[in-house]
Structures are given as C-alpha cells and as structure tokens.
Amino acid sequence: MRIWDVAASRRSRWNKTFVCLCVVCGVMLLREFIPTPSMVRPTRWIRYEPLEVSHARIDCPRWDGSPGGGTILEPKGSWSPSRQKRVFLYAIVAATAEAARTLTHFLDFYERSGIPSSQTSLTLQSSGEQNPVLAGLETTLDAAGVHYDVWIGTFSSETKAWHRERVVNAALEPDDWLVVADVDEFHQFPGPEIEAFVEEVERYGANYVMARWEDRVALDGELKHVAALDKSNEAETSLEAQFPLRCSMTQWTRPASGVLSLILPRAEDEKVALHKVYLRIHRSAHKIRWRSYFSAAPWSRRWPSAYGQVLVSRHFKWIAGLAAYLDRRVKTYDKCGMLWSYESASINARLEEHGGKICVACGELACRRAQPKERMRIAIVTSVWDEHVDGVSITMNRVARFLRRSDDMEVLVVTPHDPAVTEPVVDMSDVPKLPLASLPIFALVGRNDYVVGMPLGSSQKHALVDYDPDIYHLVSPDMLGYSARAYARRAGKCSVCSYHTQIDRYVRFYTRKHGIIDKLKPRIAVQKLFGDFYSGCDVVAVPNEAIASKLVGKMGIPRSKIGYFPRGVNTTQYNPRRRNETWRRLELDADSRHVVVLWAARLVKEKGADLFAQTINTLFKTASYADDILNFVRVLVVGAGPELDNMRKALPHKITTFLGHASGPALWCAYASADVYFFPSHTEAFPNTLLEAQASGLAVLAPGYSVNRDLVPRDSGFLVDEHAGPSDFADGLFELLVNTTRRRHIASRAVEVAKARTWNAAFSSLRACYDRCAQINAARSTSTKDAS
CATH class of the missing domain: 3.40.50.2000 (Glycogen Phosphorylase B;)
Structure with missing residues (x-):
C-alpha cells in the first residue's frame, strides 16, 4: 500500500471517530437541554392537601372509547333539550370538592347569561364510583334539572373531545350553537341574553366566536378554597369577589428559563367560546380543527374581537387543590407517554418557587385589580432599571415606588435583561417587572456596560394586553422605546416620554476627531432621530425649561406637547x-x-x-x-x-x-x-x-x-x-x-x-403629565365612538 493510501485510511478512521464523538456529545446535549416529559418535572413535589380520592394505580386514558379507557354511566338517559332555543352548554366536571363548590357558581352564571338548565349537559368524571363527591354532584344536578352522564376513568383532552362530540351529535342539530366550557371557565358574552348575541354574530356571517383568557387570582396570590355562592350576599360571595385579580398565567405554562422555554409552546391565549355544532373544534377547544375547514365549513368565519365588545373568558382555575391535581396529571402523562406534562410541571415548579402562591408581583403575570376601585395603570418602558445604577435608573426607581404607594395608580415595568448581570444591583422586587430580550449595542461604540432592549415581542404584547395600561411611560428613545411608542399608538393609548439624557452630546466622546464617523455629523443625526421619537409622543416630560427650549428649537417638538418632570432630593438623606x-x-x-x-x-x-x-x-x-x-x-x-x-x-x-x-x-x-x-x-x-x-x-x-x-x-x-x-x-x-x-x-x-x-413637588408635576394623558385618552375614546 502506498504511503498516501495509508495516510488516507488513517484520516478516514479519525474522521469516523470524530463523527461518532460528535453524535455522542450531541445526544448528551439534547438530553440536557431538550428533556423528555419526565425530566421536566420539578425536583420535589408539592402536596398542599391530599387528593379527595386516593388511587392505587393509574389507568391511561383512551380517546376512542375502547376497553380500558373508562366506563360511561348515563343515569338520566339521553339529552333531549328544548328546541325553542338554539344555544346550548356542555361542560366536564371533575369529581373534586373544589369543583363541587365551583359548580353552583357555574350554573348560576350561565343561567344569567341566557342558557337555562334544560339547555345544559354535563359530564361528571371520577376515577372510581365510590366517590362521595360524585354522589353530591349528582344530587346537585338532579335538583337543578341538568342532564348529565358520568365517566368512570382517567380523562385527557383527547377523551374529552371524543366524548363531547358523541354527546353533542346525538342531541343537537348542525346549525345549533354550542358553548363549551370547563367548570372553572366563565365566558363573558355581551348583553344579558346570549340568543341576541348569536343573532348579531350570524348577521356578521361568522360561525364561531373566540374569547381571550383572563385568569382570576386571589388578592394575595394564595390558592384559596372556593366559598359557596350566597344569592343574598352575591357581592361578597361571587367568584369575582373571591378572586379579584385579573392575570395572564400563560407564561407559567413553560419552564421559566433554559433552551426548553424557547421551543415549547405555551398555553393558548384564546378559546373557542361559542361555535356552530357542525364545526369540529380542537381537543383542547382552543381552536377550530383544520379538517373542519375543508369538510364541513370551508367558509368558516371568526367573529372578530374588534366587532362590538371584546370577549373575555374568566378562568377560576387557581384555587386550592390545584397543585395536587397537577402533580397527579404529570405523573399520569409521564406513565402514559403523553407529551404535555411540561405545562403542569412548570406551573407546579413556579408555585414551589413562590411558596405555594401565585406571584402576583411578578411582571410576566401582569396582574391587576378588577374591582372595586378604578386605578390608573402605568406601564414604564425603560432600557435601564435594576441591573445598572445611574441617574436614569435611580429616578425611574423612585417613580415606580411612588406609583406603587399611590392609592389610585398601579405600575408595571417593561425592561431588558442583561445576561452579563447575574443579580439586580438594586432591590426592586416589590415592583412588577416584565423582562424582555436585550442587545449589547453600546459595545459597538466603545461601551459594553449597558444593553438596550429589543422591540416588544409577542409575549410582552400579550402581557400588556392583559395589564391594559392607561398610559405608557417611555424612558429611552431606542429600539424598545420606538416599538413601545408604536404599540401604544396602535392600542389607542397615550404615551408620556420623559427626557433624561442628552445623548446627542455623548457622540463626541465616542467618535475620534476628524474620523470618518465624526465627519458624518452624528450629533445632528442623533438630534433628528430623537426629534422624530419625541414628536411622536403625546406628552414630553422635560426636567427644566432649558431642555424644553432645546427640544422645541433644535428638535422641532411642538411646544404644546411639553410637560415638566423636574427632579427632587431627599433632604433627610442628603444633609x-x-x-x-x-x-x-x-x-x-x-x-x-x-x-x-x-x-x-x-x-x-x-x-x-x-x-x-x-x-x-x-x-x-x-x-x-x-x-x-x-x-x-x-x-x-x-x-x-x-x-x-x-x-x-x-x-x-x-x-x-x-x-x-x-x-x-x-x-x-x-x-x-x-x-x-x-x-x-x-x-x-x-x-x-x-x-x-x-x-x-x-x-x-x-x-x-x-x-x-x-x-x-x-x-x-x-x-x-x-x-x-x-x-x-x-x-x-x-x-x-x-x-x-x-x-x-x-x-x-x-x-x-x-x-x-422636593420629590413630592416633582411627582406632582409628573402626575400632571399623566392627567394630561388621561384627558387625551378620553378625547380619543369619544371621537372613536362618534365615528362609529
């Protein structure tokens, strides 16, 4: 064999060895960063209270009714609703004590929405027939005159969908309307009578309606027991009063960090609240199935949320017993090879992280009060917050704490995370913070100690929709600031842009004299860029008259947009x-x-x-x-x-x-x-x-x-x-x-x-800017109504 043939043979062996090593390392990395469902579970399980029914074993749910998938009991026979109405309700109720207490609220709510008990069918689900809660649920439904059947076995979203279609198709006509809800889901239809709403939807030409999730949480985030409904004291015993915080919990359905959080889908933000029976909806009832478009309804049309009142589905899931229920669901999913255990596991991990409570101060939840007092909601969008200390961050920290202490205002901070900072430099944990991605742009101009925020992403926009701010307080005229200003304008909300730093004066410190960048006149370019940003704001809050004159004279900001936010000093501290x-x-x-x-x-x-x-x-x-x-x-x-x-x-x-x-x-x-x-x-x-x-x-x-x-x-x-x-x-x-x-x-x-x-005087000036914004919002709302 010639020497170069020997060399080639050795190279080939080395190449194969190298490829094998790469494959092994790749598999190890995949196992590390893309774990199987069982690896997603938290390291220790929470059990706040025992499950109402003990189970010696886990039966894997089957979606087609085949042996081993469960037993269906029909103590009241088939469902024969009245044909005088066209809107019907179907729900599945697990035989737990909390569900039993919630059921009275559920039936009362939909009765008041225009769906009487005769138009309602429920499926009760229990893992065993000898369940005292199941017997109590049957007694409640018998007294209310509600049709029901009983599923003995383990449920999943697939078995729910299969059984729902089986019940509905046997009792309803294709052109009927169906409301699908779990016992903890209260769809808020406009008006007192749902039949009138359905007529409006049909006139529009739609055959299904979506509702946006609104998770309802107790005031302190505790997973509380549901109190029974007292009709004589409904203001205090209603679920809305027991769980007064309006939150968006979809962020909690994925691991909080790591590569896995980037690739796993989060919970859907919407649900099909109402649809024609001939449509087929997804197993989770969160969307229309594709095959329904191509077979039953190629002309399917969604009733738009912009048409009339925006629909909301209040979700009363965050109650006592949730952690134990999710614990069991993850174990069931793991045993049965189902791939959705990460949602339940992630929620339990976060509950565990916060001591068994919902973290109502976490920015990603965007929680706010629903009642009883109307509060002005401020969203502060800033590229510098608690990870760096400078004049801007110190000032905005003070502003946020001022808003937090106010009786009639709330605050949410949207800010980028600097991956180089492991822990915040300033403790602002009492202020809700919504983090987003960042870009170390200042490294390009000789400064690597700061980052700027990337434009608002879908998760931040979703959280802002739920928080529903009245005013956007924008701090930095960067990519994040521009995107937030544009988003506020699309949402029809007023923006207050506070001026903090003369960045146009920074330029000469980071451009070499007579260099090519210096010759491009960057200071003038920055002034024009910032002039464009501040001109698009509704109110520009400046610290003094000198800056006001500069913005008006050099950047072309209309004088009518100028407001004042001076700074103060605590003379007890600095003395x-x-x-x-x-x-x-x-x-x-x-x-x-x-x-x-x-x-x-x-x-x-x-x-x-x-x-x-x-x-x-x-x-x-x-x-x-x-x-x-x-x-x-x-x-x-x-x-x-x-x-x-x-x-x-x-x-x-x-x-x-x-x-x-x-x-x-x-x-x-x-x-x-x-x-x-x-x-x-x-x-x-x-x-x-x-x-x-x-x-x-x-x-x-x-x-x-x-x-x-x-x-x-x-x-x-x-x-x-x-x-x-x-x-x-x-x-x-x-x-x-x-x-x-x-x-x-x-x-x-x-x-x-x-x-x-003083800071009190400074905050009074800033409050005046906010009040100007509130007046602008009111004027816009009036003009929109007049135009419609």
Whole structure:
C-alpha cells in the first residue's frame, strides 16, 4: 500500500471517530437541554392537601372509547333539550370538592347569561364510583334539572373531545350553537341574553366566536378554597369577589428559563367560546380543527374581537387543590407517554418557587385589580432599571415606588435583561417587572456596560394586553422605546416620554476627531432621530425649561406637547448633619484643616472623567498653586465604571481615595463629609448629583451651560464658562479651596435651594403629565365612538 493510501485510511478512521464523538456529545446535549416529559418535572413535589380520592394505580386514558379507557354511566338517559332555543352548554366536571363548590357558581352564571338548565349537559368524571363527591354532584344536578352522564376513568383532552362530540351529535342539530366550557371557565358574552348575541354574530356571517383568557387570582396570590355562592350576599360571595385579580398565567405554562422555554409552546391565549355544532373544534377547544375547514365549513368565519365588545373568558382555575391535581396529571402523562406534562410541571415548579402562591408581583403575570376601585395603570418602558445604577435608573426607581404607594395608580415595568448581570444591583422586587430580550449595542461604540432592549415581542404584547395600561411611560428613545411608542399608538393609548439624557452630546466622546464617523455629523443625526421619537409622543416630560427650549428649537417638538418632570432630593438623606469627621480621618486621612474635593458619579467619558483628572493635575502642576494647597487637599472618587483604571492612573495617588460604588448611608456620609463637589459634565439633562451635593452642604463647581444655570441659582454654586478647559476649572477650584468664607457661603445658600426641590413637588408635576394623558385618552375614546 502506498504511503498516501495509508495516510488516507488513517484520516478516514479519525474522521469516523470524530463523527461518532460528535453524535455522542450531541445526544448528551439534547438530553440536557431538550428533556423528555419526565425530566421536566420539578425536583420535589408539592402536596398542599391530599387528593379527595386516593388511587392505587393509574389507568391511561383512551380517546376512542375502547376497553380500558373508562366506563360511561348515563343515569338520566339521553339529552333531549328544548328546541325553542338554539344555544346550548356542555361542560366536564371533575369529581373534586373544589369543583363541587365551583359548580353552583357555574350554573348560576350561565343561567344569567341566557342558557337555562334544560339547555345544559354535563359530564361528571371520577376515577372510581365510590366517590362521595360524585354522589353530591349528582344530587346537585338532579335538583337543578341538568342532564348529565358520568365517566368512570382517567380523562385527557383527547377523551374529552371524543366524548363531547358523541354527546353533542346525538342531541343537537348542525346549525345549533354550542358553548363549551370547563367548570372553572366563565365566558363573558355581551348583553344579558346570549340568543341576541348569536343573532348579531350570524348577521356578521361568522360561525364561531373566540374569547381571550383572563385568569382570576386571589388578592394575595394564595390558592384559596372556593366559598359557596350566597344569592343574598352575591357581592361578597361571587367568584369575582373571591378572586379579584385579573392575570395572564400563560407564561407559567413553560419552564421559566433554559433552551426548553424557547421551543415549547405555551398555553393558548384564546378559546373557542361559542361555535356552530357542525364545526369540529380542537381537543383542547382552543381552536377550530383544520379538517373542519375543508369538510364541513370551508367558509368558516371568526367573529372578530374588534366587532362590538371584546370577549373575555374568566378562568377560576387557581384555587386550592390545584397543585395536587397537577402533580397527579404529570405523573399520569409521564406513565402514559403523553407529551404535555411540561405545562403542569412548570406551573407546579413556579408555585414551589413562590411558596405555594401565585406571584402576583411578578411582571410576566401582569396582574391587576378588577374591582372595586378604578386605578390608573402605568406601564414604564425603560432600557435601564435594576441591573445598572445611574441617574436614569435611580429616578425611574423612585417613580415606580411612588406609583406603587399611590392609592389610585398601579405600575408595571417593561425592561431588558442583561445576561452579563447575574443579580439586580438594586432591590426592586416589590415592583412588577416584565423582562424582555436585550442587545449589547453600546459595545459597538466603545461601551459594553449597558444593553438596550429589543422591540416588544409577542409575549410582552400579550402581557400588556392583559395589564391594559392607561398610559405608557417611555424612558429611552431606542429600539424598545420606538416599538413601545408604536404599540401604544396602535392600542389607542397615550404615551408620556420623559427626557433624561442628552445623548446627542455623548457622540463626541465616542467618535475620534476628524474620523470618518465624526465627519458624518452624528450629533445632528442623533438630534433628528430623537426629534422624530419625541414628536411622536403625546406628552414630553422635560426636567427644566432649558431642555424644553432645546427640544422645541433644535428638535422641532411642538411646544404644546411639553410637560415638566423636574427632579427632587431627599433632604433627610442628603444633609450636612451626616458629616462624619471620624470617617474623614480614617478613610481620607483628612482632618478639619483639609478640604475634600468630591466626584460622585459613574466613571465614564461623557461625565467629564478626563476633564476632572486633567483639572486636578493642572492644579498641582501650576507652581503658584502647588505649594499652597498640596498639603491640605484630598480627592474622593465615589462611583464605578469603565474609566476607573484611567482615573486611577491620572489622579495623584497619595491624596486620592477611590471608594467605589456606594449607596444609602455610605453615599450620604461621603457627600456630607466632603467640602467641594466638582462635576465638569456637559451632557446632563438634569444632574441629580449636583442637587444631592447642594443638599449635603457642598460648594458646587460646574460648567455654566443652560441646564446648570437653571439648577444653580446665583451664589448657590460656582459656575465657570460653558466651554472651560482644565486651566479655567483649576482657577475656580483654587478659589474654592483657599477662600473658606466664599466656599461656606455658597454651601449654605445651596442647602436652602435644595430644600425647595422636593420629590413630592416633582411627582406632582409628573402626575400632571399623566392627567394630561388621561384627558387625551378620553378625547380619543369619544371621537372613536362618534365615528362609529
């Protein structure tokens, strides 16, 4: 054999070995990320209460009525409904204690909807005949005059569909209308009489009607027992009163995380609430079967939800005994090789995660009160929330907590998740949060410490439909902001867009002078882009008149859209009394003779980090200054960010202390224990740190551009020329360092100015913006009604 033939043979063996290894690894990965149904189950099972009936074994359900699939008992014979009406009701009721208590509510509701007991047929399902609950259900139905039969055995969605068609086809005509519901499903048909609604649907030309799910949950999320209906006290004993939260639980039907959550379908958002009998509906009753289109009704037409009143199906499933029921269902599905156990397992896993309750504060559920008080619902859409700390996130955290504490307002936050952040930096767990996908777009311009949100996806839109916000508060003019603004407009809801950051001023910090990007005039392009975004908002909430003038003059925002949302400061937290001489001595090596110059902000280019360091170095390199101040100056840097290493290298090591990120009492103490706050940023729309420094009793040194001139009145700070360089700032800093009288006078005046800037006043201004939006919503609703 020639040498190259030997080499080829060896390569072939190696290739085969490599392929085999790849196959083995692939199978292992598939088993890891795409588990079988049994692998989806939670690691430990919840049993809040025992099942009402014990079962020694599990019989696999059969869908065609063959032996082993169950026994059908018909104690009342066939169903012979009255032909005077054309709308009929069919339901399946499991023989459990909770279902028995819910049944009285169910029959009463549909009786009031226009479907009397004579038009109703139920199937009672029990795994054994010796079930005391089954006997009680039969007594209840006998007294109500409702036809029923009994299925002894295990049910599945396939067996339900098979038996439903068997019962319905034997009793009804093809042109009759059928309502299909479980005992915990209450379809909300418009008007007091369902027959009139059916006539309206027929005039439209439709032959089936869909209803959107609305899960009803107890106020604290507890899986409560259903209380019996008391007709004399219906306001308190109705299911609506017992379970007053309106939620969307479809997110809980899939694993909360991992690859599996991306590929498994979630529970359907809608259900066929009413349909002509000749149509065949899916086994789960959530859609029309395809074969029905091609055989019985190729002209099938859905009654549109936009026509008349939107239909809702209230789902009272989240009650006591649910976890035990789902526990058994998963085990049945696993044993019988059925592929849908992940839904029940995922719900139980999430219940387990939240201590056996529905997490009514989780954003993905979008829960809100149905009664008794009407509340203004705000959806905050922001790209920065609890995973990064900056002025925007701190401000919006305050806004959300303000809304959360309000008696007449609710809040839901829609925000991207940064996969690089394992845990939130700020604890905002008390505010419902709806997460979405993100994109690290800032890495493209030299910043990898932030992400922006992707446009709203279908799951977020579904949650927003259920939350039904009155107002969309949009924070960031990015992809997420644009998509949320467009979605709000399509939904006919008002949008308040708050202006936080002069991003157009950021551009020069991330484009090289005379580079190709710089030549494209990106600042002008950003202004035009943002002008387009804010022009499409209904109300633009700006922090001060300087920003209002800029948006009107440079971005073309109509003055009529401008509203005001200034910022405030908590003078209990930021207060000169928090000064700590012991802390100064231990942390900064500073006593009463020393003057401490403070930086408290994120360490990023656009905040003026380079200019801060250059000014300090200029101060010490100037011979006339250096000898006088070198021995009594200390520099304190509070904050974290990508410029940390550069600032460490640039600032004098002997006199500089880097405290890192600080919050709460540590931050308040750092502020009050300094003497001068030097912040040379030109990019702020409202520099919160200046206000915090003023409230803490510091003399502020900053550039005198329009925003700072609004914030720092005469004698409450030291403002230098807007275009000042390091030498100009060094002159101003030297003046504050050596002129003790002036420094203290400025600090005293600053404290008085800060006292007038309260968060209560700021929130009152923001509430005025929301009220303007509410008026816009009302005007739109009126014009829509007039047009129709």
